[in-house]
Amino acid sequence: METHVDLAAIEGALAQLRLSTDNAPDVNRSIVTLAAGSKANEEVRRRLADPKILPRLVEVVECSLNDSLEVTTDALRCIGNACIDNEAARSRIADLGVGWARQCLQQGDVELGWLAAQVLHNICFDYVPAQRACVVAKIHHDLISLCTLPGILKSADVSMILDLLFDLTGDGVLDAESVWRDVPHHIITGLLSLPHYHITHVSVDDFATIVEVCLTLLRVATVQTHIVANKLVDNVWRLFVDIERQLDGLAANDAMIAEQRELLQPLSSSVLWCSSDIAANPEFSVNYKRDDPFVEALIVLVAAVREADGLVSTAVSAHDTQVLPLFSEAFIEQGAPTSQVLSLGGWRELAAACQILGNWIWKVSVSEIEPLVLTRNVHMGLWSALRFRLISTDSPGSSMNDEIIHSIAGFLLQLCRGGAKVCEMMVEHVDANDALAALCHSQTPQLKQDGVRLMQALGKGSMSAREKLRDVISSLETPDETSNALQME
Numbered sequence: 001m002e003t004h005v006d007l008a009a010i011e012g013a014l015a016q017l018r019l020s021t022d023n024a025p026d027v028n029r030s031i032v033t034l035a036a037g038s039k040a041n042e043e044v045r046r047r048l049a050d051p052k053i054l055p056r057l058v059e060v061v062e063c064s065l066n067d068s069l070e071v072t073t074d075a076l077r078c079i080g081n082a083c084i085d086n087e088a089a090r091s092r093i094a095d096l097g098v099g100w101a102r103q104c105l106q107q108g109d110v111e112l113g114w115l116a117a118q119v120l121h122n123i124c125f126d127y128v129p130a131q132r133a134c135v136v137a138k139i140h141h142d143l144i145s146l147c148t149l150p151g152i153l154k155s156a157d158v159s160m161i162l163d164l165l166f167d168l169t170g171d172g173v174l175d176a177e178s179v180w181r182d183v184p185h186h187i188i189t190g191l192l193s194l195p196h197y198h199i200t201h202v203s204v205d206d207f208a209t210i211v212e213v214c215l216t217l218l219r220v221a222t223v224q225t226h227i228v229a230n231k232l233v234d235n236v237w238r239l240f241v242d243i244e245r246q247l248d249g250l251a252a253n254d255a256m257i258a259e260q261r262e263l264l265q266p267l268s269s270s271v272l273w274c275s276s277d278i279a280a281n282p283e284f285s286v287n288y289k290r291d292d293p294f295v296e297a298l299i300v301l302v303a304a305v306r307e308a309d310g311l312v313s314t315a316v317s318a319h320d321t322q323v324l325p326l327f328s329e330a331f332i333e334q335g336a337p338t339s340q341v342l343s344l345g346g347w348r349e350l351a352a353a354c355q356i357l358g359n360w361i362w363k364v365s366v367s368e369i370e371p372l373v374l375t376r377n378v379h380m381g382l383w384s385a386l387r388f389r390l391i392s393t394d395s396p397g398s399s400m401n402d403e404i405i406h407s408i409a410g411f412l413l414q415l416c417r418g419g420a421k422v423c424e425m426m427v428e429h430v431d432a433n434d435a436l437a438a439l440c441h442s443q444t445p446q447l448k449q450d451g452v453r454l455m456q457a458l459g460k461g462s463m464s465a466r467e468k469l470r471d472v473i474s475s476l477e478t479p480d481e482t483s484n485a486l487q488m489e
Helices: 007-019 026-040 042-048 053-064 070-083 087-096 099-105 110-124 126-135 139-147 148-154 157-170 184-200 204-218 221-229 231-249 255-279 293-303 342-365 367-376 377-394 400-417 420-427 431-439 443-460 463-468 468-473 479-486
Strands: 305-308 313-316
Touching: 007 042, 007 420, 007 431, 026 042, 026 070, 026 231, 026 293, 026 342, 042 053, 042 070, 042 126, 053 070, 053 087, 053 099, 053 126, 053 139, 087 110, 087 463, 099 110, 110 126, 110 148, 110 157, 126 139, 126 157, 139 157, 139 255, 148 157, 148 367, 204 221, 204 231, 204 342, 204 400, 204 479, 221 231, 221 255, 231 255, 231 293, 231 313, 231 342, 255 342, 293 305, 293 342, 293 377, 305 377, 313 479, 342 367, 342 377, 342 400, 367 377, 367 400, 367 420, 377 400, 377 431, 400 420, 420 431, 420 463, 431 443, 431 479, 443 463, 443 479, 463 468
Parallel strands: none
Antiparallel strands: 305 313
């Protein structure tokens, strides 16, 4: 229901605004009148959309910003109200530019920034030209900075800001390379920190929105190079772990929770593969040496996997403060006498670690690979984990299960680059033959290929290892399979 307003007073305020060229007290009073009148009266909003009024409102925002916060906020409300369901007004504002909004967002004032974001939301809602103008002006950078301010956690409607950020960075406005061209370092780190910062304060839907925005950034090749060069891969890892933490916290037997899981699981997979792509960057092994804390943390994670009594578990010591920050609870043993069984999130963390380390191994020397097997025994738990996922898991053939198996098999394949001693040590494990046989007989073509490639690599690396695999090779069903598995050259 519309509120009755004194239209004569509104007309007088509009006339005062048209005629004045400065922010005299009369103009400021006019702004207060127009802001109050436009709040719930469509006719006032329509008059504010006048081509001569909108530029003056923008001028008032810019001129009053350092003098009167009250006038600035009232002028912002006038602009926002004028653009409600009014495409012509949105078009005029887009043509005028959004530098005034950037100035408001950059003040470091949460309430002013939130109001400016709300105004931009009205301008950009379902209107691509305005969205494009905001991206060109780098408004999305300022929204990210706003979302990192401590006070934003108390905002009643942070969802609105996140939705606006999602709209600006989506495929419908500009391509991702254009959206994130020349993005500053502090904006990259700021955006990657948002999921962790807001994880306990926003809904699952809002958390997913933040992750979606992060993914538009992480898929850009120049950004991936920047992440490697500036050693931000652990920030991406934390993003992945935070998603898994959310998933592990959702009950499995609730219909609404099931929808949330369906929302988050693809995002987790996307971040996992982005992490793998980043680790495949030629400079990754240059910037992340063997003694780097992040690389060591991943090695600790993989080496902690073990099998007992038909269950795969792990235990990273809660006292290992060097690597602890990179793990979720799925990998931390809190001083208990026994390790804990891996949750699904723990399995997916293991898969992500295998993906990243596999790409790291691809670029390092043999001398750096050997100790991983001969000293750290990283392969031992992986054979057991592989066998478990192939034979004992209750979700064979699922895309998630296949993803985990593919990641583990890929890492074992890269370890074979370590030479004869490594290959011989790897096939000595009690679960090696069973795991390889199950992999080679998988009904999933990709996994079957993974098994054949792994068997070839082990056999090529050592004749002794090849002899130990004879039983597995002979178990293959067709001559073609046997031939392929024996082609070690």
